[in-house]
Amino acid sequence: MTTYDIGLIVGSISSTSINRRLARALTKLAPQADLRLNEIPIRNLPFYSADHDSAMPADAANFKRAIEAADAVILVSPEYNRSVPGVLKNALDTASRPWGDNSFDAKPSAVIGMSIGAIGTAVAQQQLRTILAFLASPTLTQPEAFLQSREGLITEDGVVTDDSTTDFLITWLKSLHEHVAHAIRTSA
Ligand code: FNR
Numbered sequence: 001m002t003t004y005d006i007g008l009i010v011g012s013i014s015s016t017s018i019n020r021r022l023a024r025a026l027t028k029l030a031p032q033a034d035l036r037l038n039e040i041p042i043r044n045l046p047f048y049s050a051d052h053d054s055a056m057p058a059d060a061a062n063f064k065r066a067i068e069a070a071d072a073v074i075l076v077s078p079e080y081n082r083s084v085p086g087v088l089k090n091a092l093d094t095a096s097r098p099w100g101d102n103s104f105d106a107k108p109s110a111v112i113g114m115s116i117g118a119i120g121t122a123v124a125q126q127q128l129r130t131i132l133a134f135l136a137s138p139t140l141t142q143p144e145a146f147l148q149s150r151e152g153l154i155t156e157d158g159v160v161t162d163d164s165t166t167d168f169l170i171t172w173l174k175s176l177h178e179h180v181a182h183a184i185r186t187s188a
Pocket of ligand 1: 012013014016017018019020077078079080081082083114115116117118119120121
């Protein structure tokens with residue numbers, strides 16, 4: 001099977017982020033699905049302004065080029081107040097501009113997230129899907145991945161301590177591989 005390079009955007013800049021743990025877990029499990037995952041950091045992105053359109057700041061320009069270089073992008077995000085965290089929305093707005101230079105255009109994507117709430121980021125993910133649809137990014141539809149955190153489920157360095165969660169994440173990554181292969185085949 002073809003191995004694809006996948007960019008990983010984590011929608012939390014917290015030093016104790018459970019979604020960063022989830023991102024590390026996906027990175028460890030990815031080779032089993034013929035995927036190579038590498039983070040595309042958003043921490044240093046400036047707040048997007050239309051003033052940047054004529055000359056993107058270097059961090060923003062590098063961020064856009066990293067998305068364009070990847071075969072697909074995974075958004076791993078918490079939910080903040082039943083919505084998308086501001087840092088992630090800012091990153092997506094940055095990627096989308098200047099007009100006519102949308103880095104997500106035709107770029108396959110997937111959304112996944114973990115929260116302490118019972119519905120595991122479902123509302124934020126739905127809003128992310130709306131944004132990605134507007135950006136013309138074909139997004140993995142199934143399986144959906146709403147994960148509820150509990151103490152010890154994923155270690156700091158990304159080891160998943162529960163077999164059913166491990167199996168689910170591998171299945172999800174395999175579905176992403178099929179999605180990327182299909183998207184690339186049909187756009188060629
Ligand atoms: C939250 N949290 C949260 N959880 C949830 O399931 N739905 C929500 O709408 C919110 N809203 C929310 C807002 C703000 C400002 C914070 C700081 C937190 C709780 C959230 O799931 C928990 O803090 C996670 O640990 C956040 O993910 P990271 O940053 O640890 O990856």
